[in-house]
Ligand SMILES: Nc1ncnc2c1ncn2[C@@H]1O[C@H](COP(=O)(O)OP(=O)(O)OP(=O)(O)O)[C@@H](O)[C@H]1O
């Protein structure tokens with residue numbers, strides 16, 4: 001069965017879809033032998049719109065899951081996917097679909113912005129991740145600082161604040177227009193802005209995810 005990575009956060013607009021698509025396309029580029037897919041569990045279908053807009057240029061497939069809004073069939077939907085790695089984009093709610101996603105994920109990523117409200121809002125998702133890990137200690141989670149402005153005190157301090165709540169990704173994703181502009185072209189940063197700072201950031205996150213999941217050259221060990 002594919003390794004499952006889910007993007008969880010009840011707060012809207014924190015970067016779940018952005019990270020899902022850029023991470024999937026970046027991992028596919030760095031590890032071309034890996035079969036990478038995006039599972040879109042959000043009724044807004046943002047990841048689907050983004051990837052289909054590119055007519056295959058993104059290099060990863062996207063497929064809908066949890067169309068019932070609750071994810072009652074999520075386990076079987078995921079088990080049927082022919083992929084080594086599935087990145088699952090979730091809606092902005094810790095509803096049953098997100099709880100189920102946590103149960104079936106190997107790695108949960110929680111994007112968090114630098115404001116106090118963002119950090120407060122992440123606490124529910126962090127609790128869900130910790131509960132899932134209590135049930136199955138092989139699961140992992142990471143807080144992913146996103147939309148960070150390093151020229152602000154809050155941005156510079158975010159990493160040290162977040163370490164009080166859980167493990168923080170090595171990569172800090174800054175506020176960069178390339179992350180948003182690539183959507184219009186239906187591609188990820190790897191094709192939209194290769195060698196840009198955004199590419200370096202997503203590349204670092206991609207390598208960390210692949211390492212955590214022990215995925216190497218197309219196979220999980
Ligand atoms: N690091 C970033 N730099 C610049 N813009 C970003 C960054 N991350 C996300 N954005 C932008 O912020 C907005 C919200 O991001 P996104 O849609 O990924 O959030 P989301 O958590 O999936 O939202 P929702 O909960 O509504 O699904 C988008 O316009 C996106 O382009």
Ligand SMILES: [Mg+2]
Pocket residue numbers: 016017018042046089090
């Ligand atoms: Mg989204």
